[in-house]
Amino acid sequence: MNSYHIDKYLVITPELISRAIENQEFTPYFQPIFCSVSGRLTGCEVLLRWLHPKIGIISPEIFIPIAESSNLVVPLTSLLMKKTENIFKYVNHLIPDNFHIGINVNSDNILDPEFEQQCVQMLEQLGKEKIKLILELSERKKLQDTNEVHTIVDKLQKHNVLFALDDFGVEYSTFHYLQDYSVDFIKLDKSFIQQCESNKISEAIVDSIAMLAKRLHIKVVAEGIETIEQAKAMKNKGIEYLQGYLFSPPVSGDVFIHKWILSTEKRSN
Structure with a gap:
């Protein structure tokens, strides 16, 4: 995809995205993740939003495919990481220990010569x-299975960078990744969660993935939790972490800090 018509007045093109990067129009939004047993905040997924000066928020579903086909993912991710770092560094003394910060990446990021140093800088x-940086491997642009990629992944893991497989189970290649890479988390695709109550096949798939993860010592995050019943079901299946609109939609940095970091600190006191 090289362009997308928002309306008759605005067409999203690589040139428009590139200009928006220069103008700092992209910003991180954060969706909290919770422990299924204790209910405590354990981390967040960082999601990119485009705050267009004329039409407001543009969904990543529109601009990410264009960015990926135009070699713009690297500067977008770099901007996202820097802004995330700036948001959290002033409140890092309030962040719970072992706080997970998940960022979506693909092969372009992994192969970027500056990416390793960006990860190290963010951790430092x-x-x-205090924090655990989790790189969520996207299915949209599959990770290349080459010696170079393996070497870079090994280097990142030596810096204590963790890896997660996003939207697990949707594509066959996610299972292939389990054979080729040492991953720390599986993010169970929301389609399985939402069909679990009414579809026995979906429930069996969730049970099988939970058992597989346990045998491989991999933690599981259930995405797309929308009801209390879904949250209880995932907890009963031994899935450790929950994420979804039941708890919170993705929110701006200011809202996340005030609602989930500062308020948690007040409650603990």
Whole structure:
């Protein structure tokens, strides 16, 4: 995809995205993740939003495919990481220990010569002992299975960078990744969660993935939790982490800090 018509007045093109990067129009939004047992905040997924000066928020579903086909993912991710770092560094003393920060990446990011240093810098700025940086491997643009990629992944893991497989189970290649890479988390696709109550096949798939993850010592995050019943079902299946609109939609940095970091600190006191 090289362009997308928002309306008759605005067409999203690579040139428009590139200009928006220069103008700092992209910003991180954060969706909290919770422990299924204790209910405590354990981390967040960082999601990119385009705050267009004329039409407001543009969904990543529109601009990410264009960015991926135009070699613009690297500068977008770089901007996202820097802004995320700036948001959290002033409140890192309030962040719960082992706080997970998940960022979506693909092969372009992994192969970027500056990416390793960006990850190291983020960990150093926010505290290596305080946060866990999790790189969520996207299915949209599959990770290349080459010696170079394996070498870079090994280097990142030596810096204590963790890896997650996003939208797990939707594509066959996610299972292939389990054979080729040492991953720390599986993010169970929301389609399985939402069909679990009414579809026995979906429920069996969730049960099988939970059992597989347990045998491989991999933690599971259930995405797309929308009801209390879904949250209880995932907890009963031994799935450790929950994420979804039941708890919160993705929110701006200011809202996330005030609602989930500062308020948690007040409650703990």
